[in-house]
Amino acid sequence: MPRVFVFHHRWMLAQSPQEVIRVLADVEGYPRWWPQVRSVERLDATSGRARIRSLIPLTLHVVLAPEVEDREGGVLQVGLSGDLVGWARWTVRPHEGGAVAVFEQQARVAPRLERAATLASVVLRANHAWMMRQGCRGLARELTRRR
Secondary structure (H helix, E strand, C coil), X not given: CCCEEEEEEEEEECCCHHHHHHHHHCHHHHHHHCCCEEEEEECCCCCEEEEECCCCCCCEEEEEEEXXXXXXXXXXXXXXXXXXXXXXXXXXXXXXXXXXXXXEEEEEECHHHHHHHXXXXXXXXXXXXXXXXXXXXXXXXXXXXXX
């Protein structure tokens, strides 16, 4: 039975929810500010393919298909296919003069990666946590740069 990974991260940011959601909605711009998102290429009018690589020497190829894009409500969700199958969601809300961006993901790895994911679950979780910390720092820098 495929192993499902569930992630939940909170990023506290000094900018308004509107500024944060604007940057997060620009998926093609992620490689500018998130080092582990190596590239994003558009596949059609709505979906794209991302190459993601963190500390583990493995590049994930993931197709992102929008499921929810409610910028005013602060919710962005994509379906994932390819090396990860499931979904990922950003929820952005006001918080103490800035915003909190909550990232949630539920995904299983593609069959070609199942064995490695089972053997190295703790390492994969640590790798993901490090990647998310880098993303938070990069987003904060990008938001400051845009001001």
